[in-house]
Amino acid sequence: MNRRCTRQKQIILRVISGDGVHMTADEVYAAVRKEDPEIGLATVYRNLNLMCEEGRIQKVSDNGVSFYDGNPAPHDHFVCRICGTIMDAPTTYDRALDAAVEEAGGVIVDRHSIIFSGICSECMEKQKEKEKEKWS
Amino acid sequence: MNRRCTRQKQIILRVISGDGVHMTADEVYAAVRKEDPEIGLATVYRNLNLMCEEGRIQKVSDNGVSFYDGNPAPHDHFVCRICGTIMDAPTTYDRALDAAVEEAGGVIVDRHSIIFSGICSECMEKQKEKEKEKWS
DNA sequence: CTTCGTGCAAATTATTTGCATGGCA
């Protein structure tokens, strides 16, 4: 599975790989097209899905919006409800939570996903600016 | 906002309300149609969205699948990767996590969502059955 | 009565799939 190393795969992986990179499929598509305008959206989706299965990247979804995360290691996320940006949360992924749920619920837990939502520091700044303008 | 109390709203709210109730929009649609076969899918969506905004229910999404939860209080969830069932997790919603992220990240956190995934007890049983069959 | 909510169908959005062809191994 995923044997052949095509030019498209290399470009997509280069674009999405790396710690702190979070992109929607369309963003990946747009970025990849700068290097190869002939590439198709379906190819981007196919390869992103493949890379998720291979554990090279991961997919993070929040309320209908999906992001591909260049860092496959489990970690938590923060989403700004103003600008929609997603970023890594400054937390330590806590595997102990899973064990607690297994014990209390009589289930097997493979993993968990924590998504914090609120307002990012940039949007906080912008809001402060607007407040100032009102008074000037 | 949502002034009129229509028959449709009453039925939808009755179907979705309650602790432990998690349904997809289609499931709500199917259930509601048993009481009123004339009801439209768009009406179901419109009202579920309204009730979310009003804080009467909440929407929970996991990797592209959305559930409406009859209990609006923040709490964690568990999703079975075999049968897809979603249920409340046997955990205590921890508001302290939000404060930690606020402090470490310089952001405002309104809430968080934790979704555990794994195998539910029913699916575990079924797997055991299959194992036995192999040996009998 | 007036205006909001509904039902229906069409429109959107995000993603997947079928198929003929080109390109890695």
Next chain:
DNA sequence: TGCCATGCAAATAATTTGCACGAAG
């Protein structure tokens, strides 16, 4: 050279929206 991966377009799936009509207040 053989078969997988690609590009394109069409197919799906989930949800939203426009509009004329019916019903709640």
